[in-house]
Amino acid sequence: MMASEAGPPRVGALSSAEWSERLAAGRVGVRMGPFDVRLHVAVPSIHAPLQALYADHPMLDGPRVYSCHADLRHTRRLGRPARRNVRFTVDGIAPHEDMPGAQALAVLEWGVNLAIAMRFHGFLMLHAAVLERRGRALLLPAAPGFGKSTLCAALAHRNWRLFSDEFGLLVPGTGSLLPVPRPISLKNQSIEVFRSFAPQAHLGPVIPNTRKGTVAHVKPPAESVAQSELAAPAAWVVFPRWVAGVPLGLEEIGRSEAFMQIATNAFNYEVLGSAAYEAVREVAAASRCFRLVYSDLQEAVEALTALADEDDFQ
Amino acid sequence: MPTDVPERLDCPDGVPRWMASDAADLLWSEWDGEYVLFHKPSGKTHFLNESAWVLLSDILREPRDLPATTLELANRRGVAPDEDLSAYVSSLVLRFEELGLTRRT
Numbered sequence: 555m556m557a558s559e560a561g562p563p564r565v566g567a568l569s570s571a572e573w574s575e576r577l578a579a580g581r582v583g584v585r586m587g588p589f590d591v592r593l594h595v596a597v598p599s600i601h602a603p604l605q606a607l608y609a610d611h612p613m614l615d616g617p618r619v620y621s622c623h624a625d626l627r628h629t630r631r632l633g634r635p636a637r638r639n640v641r642f643t644v645d646g647i648a649p650h651e652d653m654p655g656a657q658a659l660a661v662l663e664w665g666v667n668l669a670i671a672m673r674f675h676g677f678l679m680l681h682a683a684v685l686e687r688r689g690r691a692l693l694l695p696a697a698p699g700f701g702k703s704t705l706c707a708a709l710a711h712r713n714w715r716l717f718s719d720e721f722g723l724l725v726p727g728t729g730s731l732l733p734v735p736r737p738i739s740l741k742n743q744s745i746e747v748f749r750s751f752a753p754q755a756h757l758g759p760v761i762p763n764t765r766k767g768t769v770a771h772v773k774p775p776a777e778s779v780a781q782s783e784l785a786a787p788a789a790w791v792v793f794p795r796w797v798a799g800v801p802l803g804l805e806e807i808g809r810s811e812a813f814m815q816i817a818t819n820a821f822n823y824e825v826l827g828s829a830a831y832e833a834v835r836e837v838a839a840a841s842r843c844f845r846l847v848y849s850d851l852q853e854a855v856e857a858l859t860a861l862a863d864e865d866d867f868q
Numbered sequence: 869m870p871t872d873v874p875e876r877l878d879c880p881d882g883v884p885r886w887m888a889s890d891a892a893d894l895l896w897s898e899w900d901g902e903y904v905l906f907h908k909p910s911g912k913t914h915f916l917n918e919s920a921w922v923l924l925s926d927i928l929r930e931p932r933d934l935p936a937t938t939l940e941l942a943n944r945r946g947v948a949p950d951e952d953l954s955a956y957v958s959s960l961v962l963r964f965e966e967l968g969l970t971r972r973t
């Protein structure tokens with residue numbers, strides 16, 4: 555495989571056999587936004603879906619210092635592979651207990667999320683989906699189950715650029731958010747809701763009975779992955795909440811209230827101290843802040859798109 | 869103006885006074901009359917109203933007892949001090965002390 559003039563080779567450019575061989579041997583490096591992740595996945599059943607989900611991500615060859623080494627393998631136990639557990643380790647340390655082999659893909663994705671959240675304190679990491687439009691970033695901070703990822707996946711397939719469905723990566727002192735586009739994790743009913751909304755999108759296998767229910771991952775749009783190095787300043791902070799049957803409500807809220815909610819939703823606010831305070835202050839000061847309640851995905855997408863398109867940045 | 873001091877505020881000399889943390893330890897943001905305070909020594913962030921901001925950023929820059937603090941806040945608001953305001957100031961000052969935002973002098 556050769557690097558093209560357009561940049562490093564992409565995961566999808568490898569033959570499935572070569573991808574599988576490299577992955578099983580721990581010779582795959584993938585650039586995920588600012589993170590260079592070395593992957594060693596000795597669970598053949600997820601090689602193909604993993605390649606499809608990361609098809610547009612840049613591959614990293616040659617010796618280099620990686621952000622982390624992620625490893626997933628079956629534990630030593632007799633039985634059919636699908637019934638065996640898998641163990642995730644990052645840099646040789648297992649951050650949680652072994653989990654069912656049938657959930658291997660979800661375990662790997664959760665593991666990489668965990669590694670990012672626990673390790674990279676050069677960023678203030680907000681628990682928020684982030685997307686970009688007109689050169690400005692929209693933050694969607696929310697607790698699990700509030701419809702953040704579903705809304706994020708929908709926007710990413712309606713001409714918003716995906717930064718992340720999980721991490722708002724703020725660089726202290728810059729006011730800018732960095733993209734880290736990776737597969738978007740959808741849960742339970744939102745999987746079919748999203749399939750209907752964006753039939754052209756690629757979803758990975760449906761994984762039932764996980765600790766978060768049924769899970770499926772949406773492949774990040776190629777254009778978003780291709781622009782992974784393009785940061786954007788925050789312009790809108792929207793706290794979404796999906797509630798069955800309610801009419802859409804988009805209510806502007808005060809920046810102080812937004813500040814507290816952003817800080818509450820950060821992974822490492824207290825680790826960074828005053829640098830985190832300053833970073834959130836910059837976001838709150840530069841943004842219009844809203845509370846969004848919705849039940850209809852299309853309506854929510856239209857409302858946020860209208861908000862972004864109508865704002866005058868002058 | 870009521871001068872009753874809650875029992876827990878009693879001091880040996882009978883004149884408990886409070887003073888806000890050093891100004892350099894307090895980082896403030898204000899939008900539309902609502903305030904966010906970052907307290908450097910504790911690393912904690914607090915969401916405060918205007919009265920709390922006035923107390924910490926101005927009135928308690930010098931040591932004051934509760935009656936004096938209540939009177940000063942009443943003056944800033946242009947109202948007469950009463951029991952409700954006294955109780956409010958007392959609860960705020962006590963809470964500030966718990967959070968390390970004020971100290972007794």
